[in-house]
Amino acid sequence: MVRDLSFIDEEKSCPHCKNKLSCCEAPPIHVGDGLGWGSEVMFICLNDACSLFLRGWDQIELKYGHHASYRYMELPGSPEGNLMMVGNADAFKACVINKEVLLAQNERYYKEKEAVEGLKTCLEKNDPQPVMTLLLDEAANKNDRLVALEYLKKLNDVKCIDPLRNHRFRDPAMEFAVRQVLESILNANFKKECPHCMEIIKAQAKKCMFCKENL
Numbered sequence: 001m002v003r004d005l006s007f008i009d010e011e012k013s014c015p016h017c018k019n020k021l022s023c024c025e026a027p028p029i030h031v032g033d034g035l036g037w038g039s040e041v042m043f044i045c046l047n048d049a050c051s052l053f054l055r056g057w058d059q060i061e062l063k064y065g066h067h068a069s070y071r072y073m074e075l076p077g078s079p080e081g082n083l084m085m086v087g088n089a090d091a092f093k094a095c096v097i098n099k100e101v102l103l104a105q106n107e108r109y110y111k112e113k114e115a116v117e118g119l120k121t122c123l124e125k126n127d128p129q130p131v132m133t134l135l136l137d138e139a140a141n142k143n144d145r146l147v148a149l150e151y152l153k154k155l156n157d158v159k160c161i162d163p164l165r166n167h168r169f170r171d172p173a174m175e176f177a178v179r180q181v182l183e184s185i186l187n188a189n190f191k192k193e194c195p196h197c198m199e200i201i202k203a204q205a206k207k208c209m210f211c212k213e214n215l
């Protein structure tokens with residue numbers, strides 16, 4: 001999922017308590033009400049000592065006869081203040097956005113997109129980078145990773161072996177398929193894994209050049 005992250009550097013504060021507003025995921029919208037926030041995120045004052053929040057309980061009790069209060073809210077890119085009705089003090093606290101996580105997710109997404117694009121020309125350029133990016137990214141699209149696996153075999157590049165051998169695949173079927181391709185790359189390059197130290201050595205070696213064990 002790609003999203004507009006222009007809100008990420010916005011700093012907003014509550015006019016009632018001066019506290020910094022928290023950036024939260026917007027609640028899902030009821031399709032029928034035609035309202036919608038027009039935004040995936042909103043900035044909310046989650047200060048439990050905020051005067052608006054403290055006064056709200058009595059105001060709503062008097063006006064509507066139910067147990068709720070208000071939180072101060074602004075949408076990204078707008079200075080306009082809104083009131084959000086909340087049923088308890090914890091509402092929205094679990095939806096606060098972790099900006100670092102969000103930026104990392106976005107960066108991963110762009111790298112994946114770039115790699116999928118790079119797959120188209122990786123064979124003619126003899127460039128294993130897009131293939132490696134997708135195979136090493138557990139969050140990447142499975143079909144794209146399977147295409148990458150096909151190209152891994154065609155690229156037949158010994159340099160690809162170590163990072164993939166050391167990667168922990170979440171999907172055992174994917175891991176098995178990758179291992180098979182690595183095996184075929186080793187064979188095609190007259191290489192093997194040393195059974196003692198797992199380093200890649202010549203297929204016909206009698207002694208490992210890394211651990212010096214006899215084979």
Ligand SMILES: [Zn+2]
Pocket residue numbers: 014015016017018019045046047050051052072
């Ligand atoms: Zn406040």
Ligand SMILES: [Zn+2]
Pocket residue numbers: 194195196197198199208209210211212213
């Ligand atoms: Zn060895």
